[in-house]
Amino acid sequence: MIVVxxxxxxxxxxxxxxxxxxxxxxKAHPIFGQEKTVIGAIGNKRALSSEALVNLPGVERIVPxxxxxKLVSKELKDTPTIVRIGGIPVGGRSIVVMAGPCAVExxxxxxxxxxxxxxxxxxILRGGAFKPRTSPYSFQGLEEEGLRxxxxxxxxxxxPFVTEVLDTRDxxxxxxxxxxxxxxxxxxxxxxxxxxxxxxxxxxLLKRGLAATVEEWLLAAEYILDTGNQQVIxxxxxxxxxxxxxxxxxxxxxxxxxxxxxxxxVIVDPSHGTGNWRYVLPLARAAIAAGADGLLVEVHxxxxxxxxxxxxxxxxxxFVRLMDEVTAVAWAVGRGLASxxxxxxxxxxxxxxxxxxxSTHKKETVKVSLRAN
Ligand code: PEP
Ligand code: MN
Numbered sequence: 001m002i003v004v005x006x007x008x009x010x011x012x013x014x015x016x017x018x019x020x021x022x023x024x025x026x027k028a029h030p031i032f033g034q035e036k037t038v039i040g041a042i043g044n045k046r047a048l049s050s051e052a053l054v055n056l057p058g059v060e061r062i063v064p065x066x067x068x069x070k071l072v073s074k075e076l077k078d079t080p081t082i083v084r085i086g087g088i089p090v091g092g093r094s095i096v097v098m099a100g101p102c103a104v105e106x107x108x109x110x111x112x113x114x115x116x117x118x119x120x121x122x123x124i125l126r127g128g129a130f131k132p133r134t135s136p137y138s139f140q141g142l143e144e145e146g147l148r149x150x151x152x153x154x155x156x157x158x159x160p161f162v163t164e165v166l167d168t169r170d171x172x173x174x175x176x177x178x179x180x181x182x183x184x185x186x187x188x189x190x191x192x193x194x195x196x197x198x199x200x201x202x203x204x205l206l207k208r209g210l211a212a213t214v215e216e217w218l219l220a221a222e223y224i225l226d227t228g229n230q231q232v233i234x235x236x237x238x239x240x241x242x243x244x245x246x247x248x249x250x251x252x253x254x255x256x257x258x259x260x261x262x263x264x265x266v267i268v269d270p271s272h273g274t275g276n277w278r279y280v281l282p283l284a285r286a287a288i289a290a291g292a293d294g295l296l297v298e299v300h301x302x303x304x305x306x307x308x309x310x311x312x313x314x315x316x317x318x319f320v321r322l323m324d325e326v327t328a329v330a331w332a333v334g335r336g337l338a339s340x341x342x343x344x345x346x347x348x349x350x351x352x353x354x355x356x357x358x359s360t361h362k363k364e365t366v367k368v369s370l371r372a373n
Pocket of ligand 2: 102103272298308309
């Protein structure tokens, strides 16, 4: 249920409605808009007579929220939420690219990748220190040592970083280092983890579960918002279907569905979504055309020898081409690329570079692809 306050309702009136809602057994989530304040009343009590509230001073009307998810819903908040990762806004007009190796392997690999993705125009570094692997015998990540490396690279390059947290026990440690916490596909419905990650107040990148409906995904995000943390970015990364020619089936329709129903930013991960570096560029372009607010892309200086997800990782030179192509699509759909502190891909300059860059990178990419994959 939403309590819509009259324009000009005072802080005291808002506080009084919140207090009344709490007395009635609801959690009150005020959202202060430019013109009006609305208060989300969240609880599992089915019936609440609107008379209990409608006569309170400052209240304009009471509106039910029809969707099962409430706080993430556009019914409650119809302006886009902007999430800030180390000062980089995600969810505004500009597209944000998070890139880096699947797993942090060593300092040289991480520095090389970070400088390469930054030079190409990525604004956020992504690297895993705790890795969820299908086999217990695969590389599981460098854990705290990996987090320390990510922090050193951030210091040198100025790139904020996002990294996965796998377990509630690691939340304080990962939150101490990271600019944003990733909750992976396999943990999308680990409800304790969602709550604890939310409670840190850090931005959370929530990947879609491999077998989750959009509604289940939004309900998972609801757990994080329910902790009082609105800084959530959704990430479509492909779902399991009968199709076997790609690792997963990248569901770009989900981007449109999320945009229709939620105010949260949504980005797309074409690396896990396809599992093959050859398909990453076309799906990255398509994701931006479909309305995604950004991308998460795996990049490795030597994909053939990567300890994790090499076949879907781009060589840095191919990543340059991706950035050029994505910039062109972003401009075509009325958006640009967010700038990082050193980024060469900014506004008008970026636009010029697109035209200049495409053919040059094409030749290089063919060469690199043969060598790297
Ligand atoms: C990853 O981002 O490297 C990862 C393991 O992703 P997902 O949870 O989407 O499989
Ligand atoms: Mn990966």
